Amino acid sequence: MTIRPDDMAAFKAVLDDKSWSTNADEIAPHLVEWRDRYQGRSSILLKPDNTEAVARIVRVANDRHVPLVVQGGNTGLVGGGVPDAGGGEVLLSLKRMTAVRDDVSGDGFSLGVEAGVTLQAVQETAKARDRLFPLSLASEGTATIGGAISTNAGGVHVLKYGTMRSLILGLEAVLPTGEIYHGLTRLHKDNTGYDLKSLLCGAEGTLGVVTAATLKLYPALHCHAVAFAGLKDVADALALLAHMQEACGDRLIAFELIPRFGLELVSCHMPRCRDPMETAYPWYVLMELASSNQAEDLDPVLEQALASAHEKGMVQDAVVAASEEQAEGLWRLRHSLSEAQKYAGGSIKHDLSLPQSRIPQFIQQVTEQLAHRVPGIRPCIFGHLGDGNLHANFTQPEGADKAAFLDRWADISRMVHDLTVEMGGSISAEHGIGRMKVGDLERYKDPAALAAMRRIKTALDPNNILNPGRILAMPGH
């Protein structure tokens, strides 16, 4: 299957010459995800630079029943933003929509941007105004606002600021039938009908093409305090989290769980990473306080909270960073975890969330079940404990054959996902469904929710032209 010449001509007819390309070299980087797991085909790339042009494209696609795949910075991990291998999907890139549509009369706590602006550019624009745009991801230099909205991106500051969904004040989008939804408000309270922006956020481009957004900004953070604590178990980590939230309120902006095995990996393999403690502990927490109040001294707040946690037995030992450099060193331990795992062979990875209180039991059970199935398997379970979000990674047994171990990915993931859902968790905390987890969603999602999602998809996109096959398989298409 390829795109028909008359369809290609119809798209070209509504665009200027700069807004499309059939050059294979230009198209190529848009066809592959950076993890190389998905490689697609497409013979035309549409790259409009304004919302009206996006609307014309969508109308052509809808009239002619041509599937469109919407792409932002192409940093996804689940096959959502690259065309499939069939060659019949038209690529629609929003990367040229990079205007800052600011309201100069604004109070500085909101920012209007088009979909193709990168997260980093938004952060920098906010910073230049002494404000903070809190969404922060490893891929922020490339990931776009449109993509972050469509996937309801998370990152390291969700504990305080929430996911992308809670950072949007207003949205503009082209609906699958080509109408432009003008919803770029700056309102914090608005009860005039259905919450379309929350629906479009996280819909992975299947219900509309997000073209612009009004984002929430926050006061810039002017002081920080970072600590690393050794704990005897994960239950203590949860107790410590509640204790820190009570003691520090929203000044607690990060609370990351790290297992001993993870710390050993980074200490062994990664440069400038060393165990900050003399004694080994089974679990660690890296935490950070921050405040927008320049006059606030956070170190004593952190020290006092940790001292009382120690008295209560939640913390075995703790170090508070005495300098910016030490703070960076502690964060380096956390950020090096993924990389360090590579030195230990293959790892089978999961993007899970669980109700916080179930996490100790989940870790215990998943560890037992996997040890039974794959003797010697090494769990490296870490992540944003404050959000209940675990990177549940399982590293091959020492000396095992990497390829043979990775061949068991589907089998092991099934077991991990079954246990996750049994405990009230989610099989996709951050990355979404894309094409990768369409079958998993069918298996695990509540049937009434799936039915409602299908009805909404059909109602808004009757010809199934927007990101077809992502999130939902639509029978009959």
Added chain:
Amino acid sequence: MTIRPDDMAAFKAVLDDKSWSTNADEIAPHLVEWRDRYQGRSSILLKPDNTEAVARIVRVANDRHVPLVVQGGNTGLVGGGVPDAGGGEVLLSLKRMTAVRDDVSGDGFSLGVEAGVTLQAVQETAKARDRLFPLSLASEGTATIGGAISTNAGGVHVLKYGTMRSLILGLEAVLPTGEIYHGLTRLHKDNTGYDLKSLLCGAEGTLGVVTAATLKLYPALHCHAVAFAGLKDVADALALLAHMQEACGDRLIAFELIPRFGLELVSCHMPRCRDPMETAYPWYVLMELASSNQAEDLDPVLEQALASAHEKGMVQDAVVAASEEQAEGLWRLRHSLSEAQKYAGGSIKHDLSLPQSRIPQFIQQVTEQLAHRVPGIRPCIFGHLGDGNLHANFTQPEGADKAAFLDRWADISRMVHDLTVEMGGSISAEHGIGRMKVGDLERYKDPAALAAMRRIKTALDPNNILNPGRILAMPGH
């Protein structure tokens, strides 16, 4: 039009005897809103006490195309929860669904409750566990969780905690076709498909009957500090808000704007209300800090922040409450505003939100325009400045005829709403659309949004049985 006997029999056939009533005396209080603006008719009240029974009711209604009106505590203000005067709508009350469906293994930061539990009962349950459920409204003793969810209720603590939508972790609901959506998760992060809970929240019962929810709880607040500040204008109030947020972070939990005219009204007419300052100022702000940290002393934090605001010229004068009693006295000024207005004659009221930065200009223009149209009209514009939410009330000229003034409600509201929307605001910040503002929504809402809402309504409720005529008029029904 009345409900057909065979339809009545069909509902009775799927319920036990306690779950329905045709007793007119029992039905009567469900037919009228507490402000008396809406008075409906219905000959049967359904009052199931479990989700399965709700599902059976909805299936009967859907099979037989009988309209259902869903009611919680019946504290709404826009005609959403009472039957219309036609007599053809069946009343479905959720008040008997009052179970706390708690997860005993929980971490104490979530609470599962059925739809008929009152807000106050949730607050008290949370308090008994040293937690806070922050949604707080004047009607909280009667308003139910189901109603608060369906209307995305706001209240006095939105500045810190957001509206109801941001306090829901999971939902259970019966969809209009009778399927039960089992979405009672406790997850903070979950990217598995469309955000149905945000869609159901604020849909005013038109897309599903909310039967239960998992709510977010927060650490209880253990210390408070309250201040009252006199300002020269509203622009200073906005600058002060940004200043306080930077200085105090999320410890700032309330920031209420009050005009001089409002303070005069309460000082004149209400018991135990007196102007706390020697000098009169055109505008006032009532603000509160609170913290969950028992050891924290907030008074110096508040005093220091106000001192530096005074230096910068944002604040003319301020008093900090020196006791719990003084704090209550300051809050009494705010809470007495609505009541005090009655002593000055009739008032035409609006539930608006605006982009914060537009508020000074809006107040100036609306005041000028109304003074031109109704010489002597007295604006009393107050509200949750931190949320951009204004109670834009306009009191009759002194000595004018009350009835003649109130007769101009539609005319004056049209002008106020036109200006609000022109400035990027919303005509319903908190109360929703119900039946009262269906025409306004048609007038002011983005056409693509309206079209999308209609498509979603038709897709999920093809027979238009759930709260028909609320939010949207559906042609052909």
